[in-house]
Amino acid sequence: MAKKNSQPDRPVPSRLIKTRDEVKELFLKQIESATPILKMDVPLNRELNPYVGFSGPRTVNKYDEAAKERFLQAYNRWDEMNREIFIRSFEDANNLDLDNYNKAATPFIVSDVVEETKKNIRDQVSYLEGFINRLPMIDCVADKVPEVKPVEKLPLLFISHSSANEKIAEALVEMFRTIGFNTKNMFCSSVNGFDIREGEDIYDTLLSKFQDYKIFVIFLLSKDYYQSAACLNEMGAAWVLKANYATIIAPGFSIPEIKGAINPNKMAVVLEDQKRVRGKLNQLKERLIEFFGLPETEDDTVWEDDRNKFISTIND
8 A cells, every 4th residue: 555655745756566567557447438538528508698798798608517517527537546546556645656647737727627628638648648658667566576387297107016026017118118108208117218227316216206297106016015115105105296096906916905095996907807907908098198198099909919918928
């Protein structure tokens, strides 16, 4: 809110407390609303002058009182709004820009109050237009620093598995490469090229994957998985981040054995379920294509061959 000046009779330069865009928008609306006022019809009536001079009775031009009153009321409301904007837009209510606006309107010096008022409107509009042009040069405390949009995280497929299930993890990587996964959007610690680089810290790398990427986790669950502290840490991190995930049940493990942060009621790919495993892998493929924005496969022959090869590898 604008503050009172310690010397109210002396206007002072002041800083804007509204943003420049806000002030500009307010005054542009005021400039626009001046046009209808200037176009208001205030008819002139010819009336007989009651005073008779040497030349006898004569007529004079006189504005319609009701129309003139409506016109002057409209102008006064418009003018008061302009003053209010200046008062509320600056730190000091009695600011120099308000004073200059007031000076743009000249006192009435002729009897034609309507035309004199219209001239004031045009002069005040001209001042407001000049004020808008000067806005970039007026000091402003309200303009916000442009918001920096957060960088959108890239998606990453993270295969969480026990080292005891390395063979299955490798087969998964090969199968997923068929639908467009590569070293940039898939991580698997057991597969060369998709693992942690030479010289990098294992835990720092894993932490950065969860922090820097939009993670989709595939949990390859087994008895060995639940015996691994590293695997349980990955499960906990995915739960904290509320990451999207899918569950694959390794041979020798079952859905009732699922515990921890993974929902046992969520549909899973059970590798030993020969009746449903192909359909479940197809569903997983479609889900991954949608999440990662991968191109749809025009011909599923290659995928089906690699999917069947993956199943055969597991059963060998």
